[in-house]
Amino acid sequence: MYAATRHDPRGIDGMRYDVIVVGAGPAGSTVARELAKRGISVAMFDRAAFPRDKPCGGAVSTKCEKQIGLNLSSVIERTVSDVSITMNQHPPSELFRSSSKPFGHLTQRRFLDALLAEKALEAGAVFRQRTRIRSIEPMDTGVTVRTSDDVFCGRILVAADGANGVTARLCGINLPKHNRSIALEGNISPEDGVPDKWFNAIGIDFGSMDGGYGWILPKGDHLNIGVGGYTHVGPKLRTELQKLVKFYGHAPEALWGLRGHHLPQRHETSAVVSGNVVLIGDAAGLVDPLTGEGIFAAVHSAQIAAASIANHLNNNTSLGAYQQNLEKDIFSDIRAAKTLHDLFYRWPGIFHRIERSKPLLWHAMLTYFCGDATYVDLSHKLGRLWPVMRTASRLMRTISEFKDGAK
Ligand SMILES: Cc1cc2nc3c(=O)[nH]c(=O)nc-3n(C[C@H](O)[C@H](O)[C@H](O)COP(=O)(O)OP(=O)(O)OC[C@H]3O[C@@H](n4cnc5c(N)ncnc54)[C@H](O)[C@@H]3O)c2cc1C
Numbered sequence: 001m002y003a004a005t006r007h008d009p010r011g012i013d014g015m016r017y018d019v020i021v022v023g024a025g026p027a028g029s030t031v032a033r034e035l036a037k038r039g040i041s042v043a044m045f046d047r048a049a050f051p052r053d054k055p056c057g058g059a060v061s062t063k064c065e066k067q068i069g070l071n072l073s074s075v076i077e078r079t080v081s082d083v084s085i086t087m088n089q090h091p092p093s094e095l096f097r098s099s100s101k102p103f104g105h106l107t108q109r110r111f112l113d114a115l116l117a118e119k120a121l122e123a124g125a126v127f128r129q130r131t132r133i134r135s136i137e138p139m140d141t142g143v144t145v146r147t148s149d150d151v152f153c154g155r156i157l158v159a160a161d162g163a164n165g166v167t168a169r170l171c172g173i174n175l176p177k178h179n180r181s182i183a184l185e186g187n188i189s190p191e192d193g194v195p196d197k198w199f200n201a202i203g204i205d206f207g208s209m210d211g212g213y214g215w216i217l218p219k220g221d222h223l224n225i226g227v228g229g230y231t232h233v234g235p236k237l238r239t240e241l242q243k244l245v246k247f248y249g250h251a252p253e254a255l256w257g258l259r260g261h262h263l264p265q266r267h268e269t270s271a272v273v274s275g276n277v278v279l280i281g282d283a284a285g286l287v288d289p290l291t292g293e294g295i296f297a298a299v300h301s302a303q304i305a306a307a308s309i310a311n312h313l314n315n316n317t318s319l320g321a322y323q324q325n326l327e328k329d330i331f332s333d334i335r336a337a338k339t340l341h342d343l344f345y346r347w348p349g350i351f352h353r354i355e356r357s358k359p360l361l362w363h364a365m366l367t368y369f370c371g372d373a374t375y376v377d378l379s380h381k382l383g384r385l386w387p388v389m390r391t392a393s394r395l396m397r398t399i400s401e402f403k404d405g406a407k
Contacts, residue, residue: 017043017126018313020145020154022133022167024050027281027298028160029116030068034306036123040313043152044120045128051114054162055185055259056295057217057224058112059202061104063371064296067303070119075111077220078194080104082201083362087352089205089214089247095355096201097362103369104202106219112295136170138275143171156309156319157277160302163264165283173274181212183228183292184237184260187219188250194218195249205244206348209233211341212292214244223248225255228263228292229345263287263294266334272301273323280305286330290337290344290375297330304329336375339386342393 019035021028024046032044046052065072081102087093121127128147136157137144143157159167198218205214212229225248227240237260242252266285272278280286281298288297308322344351355361367373379386 015043015151016153017041018154019043019156019158019309020143020152021045021125021158021160022145023159023161023165023281023283024048024117024120024127024129025054025113025160025162025281025298026068026116026295027283027302028158029113029120030299030302031158031160031280031306031309032120032125032127033116033123034303035309036120036125038306038310040310042120042125043128043154044117044125045131045147045152047130047132049129050117051110053108053110053257054113055183055261056109057185057215057226058107058109058219059104059217059293060107060112060295061293061369061371062102063369064293064299065105066371067296067299068116070115072105072107072112072115075107075115076105077108078106078200078218080106080200080202080218084197084201084203085352085355085362086203086205086247087349088207089243093352095352095359095362097359099366101370102200103366106202106217106224108219133167133170136167138171138277143276155276155313158305158309159277159279159283160281160298161283163262163282168277168279168283171274171277173271173277173279180231180265181228181263181287181289181292182231182234182237182260183212183226183263184241184258185224185226186241186245186255186258187222187224188245188254189222189256190250193221194223198223203248205247206345206352208240208243211345214240216244216248223250225250231262263292265289265338266331271323272326273319276319278305278309278319278322284326286334288337289334289341297334301326301330333375336379338397339379339390339393340375342396343389346396 018040019042021032021044024044032042035042079102081099083097085095132148134146142155145152161167203216209227209229210233214227217224225245245252264282264285272284280301286297287294304325305322311317312319364378
C-alpha cells in the first residue's frame with residue numbers, strides 16, 4: 001500500500017509538483033490530503049518506512065478528532081470519559097472526575113499516522129518512504145529538493161518534519177530557539193490486561209515534574225505511562241518515570257518501548273512562512289504548552305496551510321495569509337495556554353485544592369478537550385483577573401527560561 005512510486009499521473013516530468021511536503025506525520029499527511037483534494041499535485045516524502053511509531057501518548061482529544069474530520073474508529077483502541085487526578089503520587093490526593101460524554105480517544109501513532117497517510121494517497125498525493133532530504137535550493141519561482149534517491153521540483157515546499165526537522169534550517173530560515181519541553185514515555189503490558197480502573201479513564205499526576213505532569217493512558221492491551229516537563233528536568237525523567245510506574249502499581253523493570261523527545265513550542269518571533277517555504281505542526285513549534293497536545297495543532301495548521309497555499313497557487317494571493325490565519329486561529333490560543341501553563345505548573349497544589357472544593361478546572365478542561373471552547377474563550381471568562389495572570393505568568397516564564405538556559 002505504501003510502496004514508493006516514481007510515477008505521478010499529474011506531475012510534469014514525473015518529479016515536478018505544485019507542492020512538496022517533507023514529513024508524513026499528522027501535519028504532512030493532512031496538508032497533502034487537503035491539497036490533493038483541491039486538485040493540486042503533491043509529493044510527500046518521509047525518511048521512515050510506514051507504518052512507523054513515534055514518541056507520543058497517542059491521546060486524541062474529541063476536539064482533535066473533530067478537526068481531523070475522518071472516521072478514526074479503525075485505529076481507536078479506547079475511548080475515555082473519566083480522569084484520575086493525583087498530586088505528588090500521593091494516593092489520598094486522588095480526585096476522580098467523570099463526564100457524561102467522552103473527551104478523547106487513545107490510539108497508537110503507527111496506526112493513526114498510517115491511516116492519515118493512506119487518506120492522502122487516496123486523495124491523489126504521491127508518497128515516498130525511506131526518503132531523506134540531502135539539500136534544498138530555494139528559488140524565486142519554487143524549490144528544488146535533492147533527496148537520497150531523487151530530485152523533486154516544486155512551487156511550494158511544506159516543512160512537516162517534526163520537532164527535530166532540518167527543512168527550515170536547510171532553507172536558511174533562522175528560527176529563534178523554541179521554548180521546549182521534554183517528555184519520556186514507555187509501556188506496560190499487565191498479565192491480566194488493562195486494569196478495570198483504566199477501562200475508560202486516564203490518570204494524570206501533578207507536582208512531581210517541574211512544568212509538566214505524569215500520565216497513564218490505557219490502550220487496547222497495554223498502558224502507556226510517561227512524564228514530561230521543562231527541558232531542565234531531562235536528567236531526572238528516567239527516575240521519575242520509574243517512580244510513576246510504581247505508583248500506578250507496576251514494576252519499572254516491565255517497561256518496554258522507552259522513548260523520549262522534545263515538545264517544540266514556538267517563540268513569539270518564529271517565522272512560519274519564508275519565501276516559498278511553509279512550516280506546519282511541530283516543525284513550526286505549535287504544541288499546546290499547557291497539555292503537550294500536538295496532533296490537534298499539527299492537523300489544524302495543515303488545514304490552514306492547505307487553504308492558503310491553494311489560494312496562492314490559484315489566485316496569486318500572498319502566502320503570508322498563512323501566518324495571519326495562524327495568528328487568529330492558533331497563536332492567540334497558544335499565548336493564552338502559556339499564561340495558564342506558567343501559573344498552573346508553578347502552584348499545582350493550589351489548583352488541586354481549588355479543584356477538590358469545586359470542579360471548576362475539570363469543567364473548563366472538559367469544555368476545551370471537547371472543542372466547545374478555546375483557551376481564549378476561557379480567558380475571557382476570567383475578566384479582569386486575566387491581565388493580572390498574564391503579568392504574573394511573564395515573570396514565571398522568565399524564571400523557567402533562565403533555568404533552562406533558553407534566554
Ligand atoms: C512523549 C510525547 C508524548 C506525546 N503525547 C501526545 C499525545 O498524547 N497527544 C498529542 O496530541 N500529542 C502528543 N505529543 C505531541 C505530538 O506527538 C506531536 O505534536 C505531533 O506528532 C506533531 O505532528 P507532526 O506531523 O508535526 O510531526 P511528526 O508526527 O513528528 O511527524 C514528522 C515526520 O517527519 C519525518 N521526518 C523527520 N525528518 C525528516 C527528514 N529529514 N526527511 C524526511 N522525513 C523526515 C518523520 O519521520 C515523521 O514521520 C507527544 C509528544 C511527545 C514527545
